[in-house]
Amino acid sequence: MVLQTQFADIKGNDLYIDGIKASDLAKQYGTPLYVMSEGHIRHQMNELKTKFMDKYEKALPLFASKSFSCLAIYKLANEYGIGIDCVSAGEISIALRAGFDPDKIYFHGNNKLPSEIEYALSHDVTHFVVDNFYEIENCEKIAGKLGKKVKATLRIVPGIKAGGHNYIMTGHKDTKFGFSSHYGIYLKAIQQILESDNIEYEGIHCHIGSQVFDLFAYVNAMLQFMKFVNEIYNTFGVVTSKINAGGGYGIAYTKQDEPLDFESITSEIMKVIYNEYDSHGWERPAVMIEPGRYVVGNAGITLYTVGCIKEIPDVRTYVSIDGGMSDNIRTPLYDAKYDGIVANKAGETKTKTVTVVGKICESADMITKDLPVTANIMPGDIFAVFSTGAYNYSMSSNYNQLPKPAVVFTYEGESRVVVRRQTFDDLILFDEE
Ligand SMILES: Cc1ncc(COP(=O)(O)O)c(C=O)c1O
Known part of the structure; x- marks a missing residue:
């Protein structure tokens, strides 16, 4: 398990994110849920500022905003005085809306x-x-x-x-x-x-x-x-x-x-x-x-609720979660590898190997393969996937008409919604009746 960050740790049998029990976040905001440690993002942005921008004359770090793009992140970047890399007029429009100085935006x-x-x-x-x-x-x-x-x-x-x-x-x-x-x-x-x-x-x-x-x-x-x-x-x-x-x-x-x-x-x-x-x-x-990834990648933890657990004898055990490639497409796209843990049983020894898959109607819909977890994993558990801060939310879709999860920032024991969860009404927001 990758818990190299300052903001996530295990106390007793629970995973905590910025001092908040992960299963409490899941209860409060629902799942799937993108949890982003604001503290970690601030730390990384501060590294860009102090170890590059302040250190060298005429140096400007740009945050590659394609990695995680929403109003809240542009506002944070702006606070640190760094610049922004935008790849579309859409990204530029959000950066401007967040108050970004046009002179610090690179198209x-x-x-x-x-x-x-x-x-x-x-x-x-x-x-x-x-x-x-x-x-x-x-x-x-x-x-x-x-x-x-x-x-x-x-x-x-x-x-x-x-x-x-x-x-x-x-x-x-x-x-x-x-x-x-x-x-x-x-x-x-x-x-x-x-x-x-x-x-x-x-x-x-x-x-x-x-x-x-x-x-x-x-x-x-x-x-x-x-x-x-x-x-x-x-x-x-x-x-x-x-x-x-x-x-x-x-x-x-x-x-x-x-x-x-x-x-x-x-x-x-x-x-x-x-x-x-x-x-x-x-x-x-x-x-x-x-x-981009350096700034936000390790800041993200996605929380899911475990559903169906399917054991195929001599083949593998599939653990299905309530999201999938609509909120994290990196595994189907790049064969990415992730670490994860049963957040509400985080202290238990991992003696079972499972493959964590989504609920999308595609065989490629996989979060991570052959991951050791507690043998006590069961439907209703909260499954946490680490390092999902980059190219997850920003690449998310409504495939199979799954509403996009909310994004919650956590910081020093507090949490706040920065992007609300989509509703079924949002799914037909642009459809003509
Ligand atoms: C031109 C350019 N700059 C910066 C980045 C950011 O890359 P990373 O998030 O891996 O730092 C990308 C990623 O696609 C890119 O294409």
């Missing part, structure tokens, strides 16, 4: 719609992580029409393979994201931007993938990026003033995962960048990072 995405570009610019969101030539064309037209200037950071593919699963690798040659670093493609993009009246060249962006545990992958990517910086200087005589080093910092979902230390990653990245710039006597650039 990402491989297919920003013209309507989204217009939305962003008309709300003074001008920092774009530019992905492709079609986007350059659209930015040129739309920014011109609105009398705005896009500040461009170009996403370049470093040609490095890293990340926990093929679907979350983004730094290798065969990817839908960014400009290729081959055949002079990214240089052609920079040339177009330098010639543009409505787009300003600021820098380059690198994201190699997600759930990365390999420090050398980060170092290698930055070394590669320093080659690009030199190539850009040699071709155009321009010193790149902004480097976005991406996110992807791996977290522990199970005992097998060994996360890197945050400061080891950032200090290695900064070392590579500063060494290169200092060696040329160039002014040091602004540097950005954009972790």
Whole structure:
């Protein structure tokens, strides 16, 4: 079981989250329930602030809000003065609604719609992580029409393979994201931007993938990026003033995962960048990072109620819970592994191996396979799945017309709803009668 966090522990036979008995949270708010430790999120955001933003000149950590996106999280990020990575006009709209300074919002995405570009610019969101030539064309037209200037950071593919699963690798040659670093493609993009009246060249962006545990992958990517910086200087005589080093910092979902230390990653990245710039006597650039999972992943615990328990002799025991891939799609999508525990029997020895599945009508609907639990597990128990803070709620759906669970923040013995549970009426909110 992963209880590496400060906020969850076992007392007697019960799991406690931020000092509150998990089964009491389940009773009060119902299940399935996304419980997020506000204390843990604050701790992680404070790490971004004190160990990166305050430590280096012109450093700005961006929270990759796709990992967990709701009003409450943007408000928290805003409190710490960090920036935000948004991938759609929808995410931007919520960030703005939460009071975010448009100048701290970075607009990402491989297919920003013209309507989204217009939305962003008309709300003074001008920092774009530019992905492709079609986007350059659209930015040129739309920014011109609105009398705005896009500040461009170009996403370049470093040609490095890293990340926990093929679907979350983004730094290798065969990817839908960014400009290729081959055949002079990214240089052609920079040339177009330098010639543009409505787009300003600021820098380059690198994201190699997600759930990365390999420090050398980060170092290698930055070394590669320093080659690009030199190539850009040699071709155009321009010193790149902004480097976005991406996110992807791996977290522990199970005992097998060994996360890197945050400061080891950032200090290695900064070392590579500063060494290169200092060696040329160039002014040091602004540097950005954009972790998501690192901030919210371990903060989440999903509580479910156990239903049917099906023993198939000599095969396996299936434990069904009252949610599934509609609230956590990571296992079907990425073959993710999770730890969990029977929250109301947390002190009992685990002598039974089970596979925890959802109630969705798909065989792939699985939370975690071959997990040791108490042999005393039974219908009505509360089952807690750890480290569900990232890419669970934000990827949730209404498949099989399951209402989305509520999100509750816990902090120093108190709890509050930040997203209410959906009702059956919500399920037909947009249907015509
Ligand atoms: C461009 C970019 N930046 C940052 C992230 C955040 O990754 P993670 O949550 O693994 O830190 C992602 C994840 O998909 C991404 O695509």
